[in-house]
Amino acid sequence: MAIARRFLPSTSLLYSFEASARHQSFTSAAEELNLTQSAVSRHIRALEEHLGAALFTRDRQTVRLTQAGDAYAREIRAALRYISSATLAFRANPGGGTVSLGVLPTLGTQWLAPRLASFMEQHPDITLNLYTHLHAFEFTENTLDASIHFGTAEWPGSEVSYLMPERLVPVCTPELYERFSFRKCEDLLSAPLLHLVSRPDAWERWFVAQNVQPTSLHGPLFDQFSFIVGAALGGAGCALVPRFLVEKEISTGQLLEFVARPVESEDAYYFARPLARSLSGALETFHRWLLQEVAVENGRQTQRRHKFQRYLEVAKG
CATH class of the missing domain: 3.40.190.10 (Periplasmic binding protein-like II)
Structure with missing residues (x-):
């Protein structure tokens, strides 16, 4: 769709308006833009004439955005940011x-x-x-x-x-593993469990998959996996996280993966x-x-499932 040029004010007017709206001051905007206060004031007047409505309420030595001016300022600020990002990306x-x-x-x-x-x-x-x-x-x-x-x-x-599924695994520090003497899945019920706010039933579903009745699931809530991983590394409790998020920590021994039936998220x-x-x-x-990187990751997960199946077979027999 062609852009109607009559609706596009000059960038100099928009820069003066955005700075004035942010500072709620023509003087501060002028200092930032290295212009005179009268030049910024003229830019704002010209933009208001272009729009056919006032952007600021003038009261003696102060200016205040109108309700419509405040909404327009947010839109213009976002548009200028997009233009800046596009220019930076092109130059890069x-x-x-x-x-x-x-x-x-x-x-x-x-x-x-x-x-x-x-x-x-x-x-x-x-x-x-x-x-x-x-x-x-x-x-x-x-x-x-x-x-x-x-x-x-x-x-x-x-x-x-x-792209790929999400398979959750329980992990904790070696120190926590030994302190609670984790040997069976039900042993985790006595430990602090770290929960994700957006998936409050994740631990419950994991215990059910292990044929364990989930009772007394206590522990703090977090709104991001990164916080949960950080808390687990600090020994705050057991974390139930996608394995690919803790590959490095498991390989270096900072976290131990509790061997159990893998649980795949519904999403x-x-x-x-x-x-x-x-x-x-x-x-x-x-x-x-x-997709190539995901195929490699899925291949690793398949190998881990096969290793787990062999582990079960050895344990049974």
């Missing part, structure tokens, strides 16, 4: 493509970020920008090209593809992109690389 990689990806915080830091060096080495012409989010959103509200989310395959207005990880936006070559390349 003028010869190639750019992918702006939304990702869950812990998945991004613990799983995706450590793998990015491989992608950058294979595709030096593509710049990948990561932005964290905790909940699903509408792509129309931002400039993301795609997102990795945890939940169901339903995301209105998007093409969604399956899974999905890759989503807005249908309203055309699929760029850069995004297609990143998606293909992501």
Whole structure:
């Protein structure tokens, strides 16, 4: 859709307005922009004439945003930020493509970020920008090209593809393991259990999967897996987390994985992109690389399941 130029004020007017709205002062805005106070005042007057309505209420030496002006300021600030980000991304990689990806915080830091060096080495012409989010959103509200989310395959207005399941494992420090003498699944009932706010029944489901009646499930609540992992490393309790989030901690012996039947979450990880936006070559390349990394991860999980089955067979016989 063509942009109607008559609705676009000059950027100099918008910069003066955004700074004035943020400071609630023409004088402070002028100091920030290295302009005179009268120049900022003229910019605001010109913008108000362009819009056909007042943006500020003037009261002697003070100015105050009108209700409509406050809403307009938020929109303009976001638009200027998007323009700045797009310019920065272009300058960082003028010869190639750019992918702006939304990702869950812990998945991004613990799983995706450590793998990015491989992608950058294979595709030096593509710049990948990561932005964290905790909940699903509408792509129309931002400039993301795609997102990795945890939940169901339903995301209105998007093409969604399956990435991988989430298998939860209980972990704790070696010191906590010995202090509570963990040997059987039911032994964990006597220990402090770390809970995720968004999945309050996770431990209960895990105990049921182990054929253990879940009673007296006590312990603190956290709103992110990263907090739970940090608390577990500090010895605060047992954590029930996706194994790929604690691969390093398990391999270095900081955390011990309690051997039990793996429990797969009802939801899974999905890759989503807005249908309203055309699929760029850069995004297609990143998606293909992501699926390859997921295939490697799924292969590791399959090997661990086979090892667990062999463990059960040895234990039985």
